[in-house]
Amino acid sequence: MVKNKENRDFIRTKVLSYKPDFNLEILELGLEEFEVWNCKSGEFILKAGEICKRIFMVENSITRCYFVDKDGEERTVWLEEQSTVITEYESFSSQTVSKCDICCYEDSAVYSIDKENLMKLYARYHDWALFGLLVMEEHYVNLLKFGNTINFNNASENYDLVESYFSRYLDVVPLKHLASWLNISAVHLSRIRKERIKLR
Numbered sequence: 392m393v394k395n396k397e398n399r400d401f402i403r404t405k406v407l408s409y410k411p412d413f414n415l416e417i418l419e420l421g422l423e424e425f426e427v428w429n430c431k432s433g434e435f436i437l438k439a440g441e442i443c444k445r446i447f448m449v450e451n452s453i454t455r456c457y458f459v460d461k462d463g464e465e466r467t468v469w470l471e472e473q474s475t476v477i478t479e480y481e482s483f484s485s486q487t488v489s490k491c492d493i494c495c496y497e498d499s500a501v502y503s504i505d506k507e508n509l510m511k512l513y514a515r516y517h518d519w520a521l522f523g524l525l526v527m528e529e530h531y532v533n534l535l536k537f538g539n540t541i542n543f544n545n546a547s548e549n550y551d552l553v554e555s556y557f558s559r560y561l562d563v564v565p566l567k568h569l570a571s572w573l574n575i576s577a578v579h580l581s582r583i584r585k586e587r588i589k590l591r
Contacts, residue, residue: 393425393502402502405448405474409525410518417516424508430501436477437493443482445503446526450474452499453563457571458491467572469534470560473499476526496563546575550583 393399402425407413430436430452437443439458454477456468468491471477482489483506495501512519541549553560553569560569566584570577 393427398427410522413518417518421512425502425504427502430495430499432497435494439492443479443489445505446478448476448502450500452495452497456491456493467568549573
């Protein structure tokens with residue numbers, strides 16, 4: 392249970408950002424089901440081979456979801472900014488073993504609620520069910536939109552996109568992880584980055 396006022400305030404604010412008209416009494420009942428722990432830089436929220444049984448809110452860290460392909464190469468599925476609601480959606484929804492790892496790049500408080508308790512909230516309270524729907528919708532729309540964008544853009548345009556909208560990634564995320572996310576080689580991305588620095 393999350394007892395610290397600042398921690399509860401963080402979760403409350405995050406939930407309300409999805410549904411500002413959330414019934415506050417019902418919201419407080421749901422907050423009772425959340426837990427919090429501290430995740431260190433490089434630690435995993437989820438490891439491949441586990442079943443994802445929670446959704447997470449990572450307060451201060453960019454997070455990465457990736458898998459290892461048949462050649463032993465890490466492939467970035469998504470990167471998410473701090474204060475984002477995340478999970479491994481396929482494993483969480485189907486309760487099957489995850490093929491992906493999710494890790495934090497920075498030290499952060501991580502808030503979570505397990506699926507069983509979340510499903511109870513969905514069944515009892517319409518507001519919580521809508522919150523869950525909005526979270527899933529946002530994730531899939533963003534994933535689709537970003538995927539379409541990087542497929543239509545060239546490598547330089549994709550770098551500009553990251554620089555414009557996800558600039559902190561350039562300071563925190565290792566170049567090879569960023570390159571994998573953008574589906575280009577790390578060498579090519581490094582070259583683009585050097586060119587951009589020269590133009591400043």
